[in-house]
Amino acid sequence: GAVVSQHPSWVICKSGTSVKIECRSLDFQATTMFWYRQFPKQSLMLMATSNEGSKATYEQGVEKDKFLINHASLTLSTLTVTSAHPEDSSFYICSAPGQGFKSDYGYTFGSGTRLTVV
Amino acid sequence: RKEVEQDPGPFNVPEGATVAFNCTYSNSASQSFFWYRQDCRKEPKLLMSVYSSGNEDGRFTAQLNRASQYISLLIRDSKLSDSATYLCVVNLSGGYQKVTFGTGTKLQVIP
Numbered sequence: 001g002a003v004v005s006q007h008p009s010w011v012i013c014k015s016g017t018s019v020k021i022e023c024r025s026l027d028f029q030a031t032t033m034f035w036y037r038q039f040p041k042q043s044l045m046l047m048a049t050s051n052e053g054s055k056a057t058y059e060q061g062v063e064k065d066k067f068l069i070n071h072a073s074l075t076l077s078t079l080t081v082t083s084a085h086p087e088d089s090s091f092y093i094c095s096a097p098g099q100g101f102k103s104d105y106g107y108t109f110g111s112g113t114r115l116t117v118v
Numbered sequence: 119r120k121e122v123e124q125d126p127g128p129f130n131v132p133e134g135a136t137v138a139f140n141c142t143y144s145n146s147a148s149q150s151f152f153w154y155r156q157d158c159r160k161e162p163k164l165l166m167s168v169y170s171s172g173n174e175d176g177r178f179t180a181q182l183n184r185a186s187q188y189i190s191l192l193i194r195d196s197k198l199s200d201s202a203t204y205l206c207v208v209n210l211s212g213g214y215q216k217v218t219f220g221t222g223t224k225l226q227v228i229p
Binding site: 034036042043046091106110111112 | 219
């Protein structure tokens with residue numbers, strides 16, 4: 001089935017540094033990638049939608065200059081958290097529409113990145 | 119009103135019990151519905167899609183009620199391994215569009 005590989009799984013960084021998270025579609029081409037953030041005991045909240053070859057679409061309240069999204073190829077989308085602060089500590093996860101995945105429009109998720117900013 | 123609403127639980131049930139979750143959605147134009155399962159500190163995984171006619175997959179049954187704008191998930195003969203958070207997911211327009219997640223319902227199956 002469709003697989004999205006997400007790295008790193010977890011990262012601890014100092015306040016003020018930047019962190020890059022990668023999501024790769026391994027056996028299909030992902031023209032679209034959704035980026036979510038999940039705080040403890042809360043739902044997944046969509047941050048932005050990246051589209052290969054064009055600018056990402058950000059949800060209301062998400063700072064595009066802080067969360068840089070790049071989708072330069074059909075198999076790779078990246079999210080960079082710039083100048084990270086403790087309040088950015090969260091579980092970040094990407095998702096791509098399943099290509100040929102049961103034909104029921106399911107979505108394939110990466111395994112998530114747990115970011116801790118100290 | 120939230121776009122997708124679920125009772126957060128937790129639902130604590132004994133092994134072998136039958137348990138049901140509901141999820142309400144606010145947008146009557148919504149076209150695609152899913153139940154996902156999320157284990158602690160893991161990514162969500164598709165459990166099943168929800169079709170208008172209702173559908174069953176083993177011990178799991180999903181129903182859609184468009185008139186009342188809710189979907190349901192029934193789990194029969196609960197197993198310890200069913201313990202997880204169950205997320206209701208709604209897609210407004212169908213196709214590969216963004217979806218909205220409910221906050222999830224936590225299920226704990228007790229021996």
